[in-house]
Amino acid sequence: QVQLVESGGGVVQPGGSLRLSCAASGFTFSNYGMHWVRQAPGKGLEWVAFIRSDGSNKYYADSVKGRFTISKDNSKNTLYLQMNSLRVEDTAVYYCALRGSQETSSWGQGTLVTVSS
Amino acid sequence: QPVLTQSSSASASLGSSVKVTCTLSSGHSSYIIAWHQQQPGKAPRYLMKLESSGSYNKGSGVPDRFSGSSSGADRYLTISNLQSEDEADYYCETWDSNTQVFGGGTNLTVL
Numbered sequence: 001q002v003q004l005v006e007s008g009g010g011v012v013q014p015g016g017s018l019r020l021s022c023a024a025s026g027f028t029f030s031n032y033g034m035h036w037v038r039q040a041p042g043k044g045l046e047w048v049a050f051i052r053s054d055g056s057n058k059y060y061a062d063s064v065k066g067r068f069t070i071s072k073d074n075s076k077n078t079l080y081l082q083m084n085s086l087r088v089e090d091t092a093v094y095y096c097a098l099r100g101s102q103e104t105s106s107w108g109q110g111t112l113v114t115v116s117s
Numbered sequence: 118q119p120v121l122t123q124s125s126s127a128s129a130s131l132g133s134s135v136k137v138t139c140t141l142s143s144g145h146s147s148y149i150i151a152w153h154q155q156q157p158g159k160a161p162r163y164l165m166k167l168e169s170s171g172s173y174n175k176g177s178g179v180p181d182r183f184s185g186s187s188s189g190a191d192r193y194l195t196i197s198n199l200q201s202e203d204e205a206d207y208y209c210e211t212w213d214s215n216t217q218v219f220g221g222g223t224n225l226t227v228l
Binding site for chain 2: 001035037044045046047050057059061095100101102103104105106107108109110
């Protein structure tokens with residue numbers, strides 16, 4: 001079955017950088033687009049970024065545009081999120097998620113990113 | 118860009134039924150949505166995809182107690198024979214132009 005395992009979260013100072021990874025298995029990774037979705041403490045879900053199956057097109061929420069970069073390595077079955085110029089308000093659990101036909105059809109367990117001085 | 122509106126909370130008794138509502142913004146009443154469940158301290162879980170016609174497709178392993186329906190701009194998640202493990206946050210989701218949109222979530226309490 002589909003398995004998505006995030007890693008790379010941690011504590012970082014404002015203005016710092018972090019790279020998240022998501023190891024995928026149980027499906028043909030190269031055939032599917034992928035999302036990053038985040039959830040600030042005690043808040044709801046917020047879509048962050050989407051990448052098409054072949055990595056050809058990438059889309060971002062306005063809140064992260066110009067600071068975050070989504071990428072995927074189909075040879076390694078891995079999704080990435082490079083996060084630069086981090087802000088306190090970026091503190092959240094970050095989930096990688098599989099895009100089904102259009103809906104989010106599977107979720108990882110999440111990785112916590114804390115931006116604090 | 119569609120907006121999804123959910124009531125912040127709902128409650129129902131153990132063994133009863135509850136209907137959670139997600140309302141699409143004006144001009145988006147034909148949109149397909151998805152429902153997700155997030156139990157306390159856990160990652161979200163995909164429940165189903167729900168069309169404007171009321172037709173729905175559930176994810177793998179989702180109990181029969183969960184069903185969907187639609188009326189105009191409203192999309193419903195109905196949970197029958199409520200169990201204690203159904204106490205969770207429920208989010209609706211839709212999509213447009215390669216972006217995803219989530220509702221604010223409904224916190225369901227099982228009494």
